Amino acid sequence: MKFTDLGINDQILKALEDEGYTHPTPIQAEAIPILLDRKDLLGCAQTGTGKTAAFTIPILQHLYNSKNDHKGQRKVRALIVTPTRELAIQIAQNITDYGKYTGITNVVIFGGVKQRSQTDELRRGTDILVATPGRLLDLISQGFISLKYIKYFVLDEADQMLDMGFIHDIKKIIAKLPEKRQSLFFSATMPSSIIDLSSKILGNYQKVTIKPKQATAEKVKQAIYFVSKPNKSKLLIHLINENPNASVLVFSRTKHGADKIVKILGKSQIKSAAIHGNKSQGARQRALGNFKDGKLNVLIATDIAARGIDVEDLSLVVNYDLPNIPETYVHRIGRTGRAKASGIALSFCNIEEKAYLKDIQKLINQQIPVISEHPFVDDEIESAPIPKGPSKNQKKKIKHHSAQKPRGGETKNPNQSRRNASKKRRRY
Structure with a gap:
């Protein structure tokens, strides 16, 4: 057609x-x-x-x-x-x-x-x-x-x-x-x-x-690294140095974490920039523009700020922090492998994030291949059992819904809730 x-x-x-x-x-x-x-x-x-x-x-x-x-x-x-x-x-x-x-x-x-x-x-x-x-x-x-x-x-x-x-x-x-x-x-x-x-x-x-053969972008090659939290930055630097000409989009769970990654990379002479809700619109557009134009090879983003990033020939997506909402993983790695292109999505997983990994693999209905040969491998994380009971993600959802609908039908401080909601929406 x-x-x-x-x-x-x-x-x-x-x-x-x-x-x-x-x-x-x-x-x-x-x-x-x-x-x-x-x-x-x-x-x-x-x-x-x-x-x-x-x-x-x-x-x-x-x-x-x-x-x-x-x-x-x-x-x-x-x-x-x-x-x-x-x-x-x-x-x-x-x-x-x-x-x-x-x-x-x-x-x-x-x-x-x-x-x-x-x-x-x-x-x-x-x-x-x-x-x-x-x-x-x-x-x-x-x-x-x-x-x-x-x-x-x-x-x-x-x-x-x-x-x-x-x-x-x-x-x-x-x-x-x-x-x-x-x-x-x-x-x-x-x-x-x-x-x-x-x-x-x-x-x-x-x-x-439109149901694809798998939940994630079909042309995206995925892999997982089991690595301790202190070694995540070292592994990221290692991967960037191993792929010096690649355009790399790195996902951080928090704004503070994104800024911290930029500082750590800077100490290793790796130029990068962060985009998140606390950055001005001008700063976000400059960082994204430089990334799209190839003037900047590494961009650090939070999930909200990364919505709408559409970069041709994006080589690599790195989940520095695994998302606690499994659907977010699908959105993240969808930044690469767009249209007819192919791409690579690599994820770092520490011991606390194994429950998130379980939720992600359940959602996408596939096991993400593990890369065990790297300088910062942590075998104990890979072999550690996933805690039984609700995952952290499920607990957060339970807590979120209970906060939305308390028994009395009202929030504890409705005025404060409205002020917080107003602040949040103005930011975007």
Whole structure:
């Protein structure tokens, strides 16, 4: 099948040809006809399989076909909500690329920067708005944005929206949307919480799930290193020195940990940069830009900041800390092996992280090969039994849900909870 078989108009086909795209990915081949037919959709496919094009192409075509409907200043008719700044910027760029012959415009807004340049663009009018939840609600409350003309609504990375605590913001946004609209939910994973939410928000929707042979990106070669916590930095330096020309994306569980890794690598004359929620938008964009341009070979990231990182020919992903949520592992290693490329994902596992490894291997339904020949191998970790009972991940989930819904139906300090939620959302 080719894009020319999907009923896409000539203006968009020409732009796709410019990008070198002729054949749709499975999620694109299944989703685009449904969306062109104006039906609601719940779509699930691996990271790196082309979900963004799957929802932007139909929206561009609908808007192009009805572009004469508006009079005077352009009204926002399509809204795409996504969890992070980086992902919002990436989506907006894709819309620009695919829609460059249509005359359809887009604006991207996110927190962490002054709003003046964003509000100036909004005043000029736009067809498509790409936004993170916090900044969107802020500008709606200030009167810069109206959602009453929205005909197309996309919630991208829906699972991460819930994990990042955006559920209340999402509900506020949806409450402001017109009832008559086309709604699209897209995600790389589809936990029961997303299915429950979608059934309440989507209309008579169709579901598209692209199930690969394995849960993780099929062209990503995976391996695990059992290494003690003090030796993780030494192993990372060893791997970077063994692959001097490789582009390496390193995942840290915490912001402090990411900054610490940068300092440790610097002492070994390895230049790197960190991106996380405490970094300014300018710093994050400079670091990511230098990494994409090849001026910087090593980038350290937390999970939230890494959303939207799409780097061509990314050689290596390193899980310096194993994630305590197994689905996060899938997202992380999906940064490499994108589209038709191949990649390598290496993970460090200390004794405390063995329970996380068990959860990950259960989710992806495969055993990750162990590399036992390296200078910092720790045989005791590999042979140590995994503790019985709930894993740390399961305990955290139990604790999280009990905190969300205490017996009394109220949080201990609702005002403080609201303040914390507001701080968190403004950051992204």
